[in-house]
Each structure stands twice: as structure tokens, then as C-alpha cells.
Amino acid sequence: MYRSEFYVYDQDRPLPVCIRNYTKADFDQLIEIQSECFPPPFPEELWWNKEQLTNHVTHFPEGALCVEINGELAGSLTGLCVEFDPNHSSHTWEEITDYGYIRNHDPIGNTLYIVDISVRPKYRKLGLGKLLMQAMYHVVIEKGYDRLLGGGRMPGYHKAADKMTPEQYLTAIINGETKDPVISFLLRCGRVPLGIAENYLDDEESHNNAVLMEWKNPFK
Structure with a gap:
């Protein structure tokens, strides 16, 4: 099981941090985090429920x-x-994550697929999302998977949808002409875009689009 303890800096103040596997004792806080990270118009029914979280810690606790x-x-x-x-x-x-229930988890599969990443807004300037992603890269290497993969929301796209296609929006991000809260973050984490996934998720801000983004195991 995974456990890593270290410090991050809140301006000039070091804070003790622990990245670890979550358990049933964490479920209430995990659902609270979802509500803070995905407020309306994001659909409330897409927040975690306890049955999904139980499956996460049962089928693939790593x-x-x-x-x-x-x-x-x-x-x-x-x-x-x-x-x-x-x-x-x-x-x-929905297809690849079994609606977040991960009953389709394949112990002998070749890819670690990201279902969700969430950081409370008040902690977002500490770099915790990138540290979590790096921790999951460790899992990819330890398990010998070919890659880490996931669909990144495009929450800034609705502001540009009348001027450019999703593909053009992604190109503008890569060229440094615009920034997106999620896609720019994933690029900073080392993820590489593979292309646009249409009708990926019921997400008004992204116009239901996502960017498939990969991190290849450097030891494969």
C-alpha cells in the first residue's frame, strides 16, 4: 500500500502532508471534497457515492x-x-469507468486509467494535484503498466466555443495562446494529449468534450 509523508510550503510556512490510500473512514470527507470541487452546473449525481467509494477500495485499493x-x-x-x-x-x-463504480477493473490490463482527481479549492495553490499525479505515476511503474491515461475536462472551453472547435482550443492551449484550468494543469503534470473525446461526459462547461491525455511508463 502507498504512504508518503513530506512537507509542502504555504508561502513561507511548511505544512506536513501525507499521500496515502483512502479507506472507508474517509468516505464522508471524499464526498465533501467532490461537492466543493464540482459545484453547479456540474451534475450533483456525478459526485461520489458510498457504493462507488466502497468499490474503489475493494476492487483496486492501490x-x-x-x-x-x-x-x-x-x-x-x-x-x-x-x-x-x-x-x-x-x-x-461512463463506459471506461463503469459509471465510476469500476466493476470493470481488469487486474491484468495494460493501462492505469484516471477516474477522478479533486483538490479542495482552499488547498489548490500548494501543488497537491501534481503531487497526487506523481504518486499515481509511481503506481504505474510499480505495477508495470504501459501508461497512465485519462480524459481531462475542458472547463474553459465554453468561453471560446463560439470562436473555435475543441481541437482548435486544445491547439491554442499547447501553443500558449490560452490557458485552461484542467488541461494546462495536466500538461504541467507531464501528460501528453492524444486527441479530443467527444460526448465524453455530461459537462456543460466543456460542451461534453474532454482531452485524452497520456503519461507513458518510461521503463516500458
Whole structure:
């Protein structure tokens, strides 16, 4: 199981941080984090429920990570293992994550697929999301998977949708012409775009689009 303890800096003040696997004792805080991270118009029914969280810690506990600061959960990152063929990459979030229930987790799959990453707004300037992602890269290497993969929301796209296609919006981000709260963050984490996934998730801000983004295991 995963546990890493270290410090992050809040301006000039070091804070003790622990990244570890989450358990049933964390469920209430995990649901609270979802409500803070995905307020309306994001659909409330897409927040975690306790049945989903139970499946996460039962089917693939190695892919259920949280970050804790002074006894409070500050964020979480959840994944499952799937068999992914880059030549047939079309899918929706519901299809590949089993609607977040991960009953389709494949213990012998080749890809660690990210179901969700969430960090409480008050902790977002501490770099915790990137640290969680790096922790999941450790899982990819330890398990010998080919890659880490996931669909990144495009929450800034609705502001530009009347002027550019999703593909053009992604190109503008990569060229440094615009920034997106999620896609720019994932680029800073080392993820590489594979393309646009249409109708990926019921997400008004993204116009239901996402960017499939990969991190390849450098030891494969």
C-alpha cells in the first residue's frame, strides 16, 4: 500500500502532508471534497457515492489515493486498470469507468486509467494535484503498466466555443495562446494529449468534450 509523508510550503510556512490510500473512514470527507470541487452546473449525481467509494477500495485499493494535511483530507485521485488499445481509443467516461463504480477493473490490463482527481479549492495553490499525479505515476511503474491515461475536462472551453472547435482550443492551449484550468494543469503534470473525446461526459462547461491525455511508463 502507498504512504508518503513530506512537507509542502504555504508561502513561507511548511505544512506536513501525507499521500496515502483512502479507506472507508474517509468516505464522508471524499464526498465533501467532490461537492466543493464540482459545484453547479456540474451534475450533483456525478459526485461520489458510498457504493462507488466502497468499490474503489475493494476492487483496486492501490488506485485510491488521498492527500491529507493536518488531519484533513485536501484531495483525492482515483484510478482503475483497463486494457487500452491506442488504435481504438474512442470511449466515454461512463463506459471506461463503469459509471465510476469500476466493476470493470481488469487486474491484468495494460493501462492505469484516471477516474477522478479533486483538490479542495482552499488547498489548490500548494501543488497537491501534481503531487497526487506523481504518486499515481509511481503506481504505474510499480505495477508495470504501459501508461497512465485519462480524459481531462475542458472547463474553459465554453468561453471560446463560439470562436473555435475543441481541437482548435486544445491547439491554442499547447501553443500558449490560452490557458485552461484542467488541461494546462495536466500538461504541467507531464501528460501528453492524444486527441479530443467527444460526448465524453455530461459537462456543460466543456460542451461534453474532454482531452485524452497520456503519461507513458518510461521503463516500458
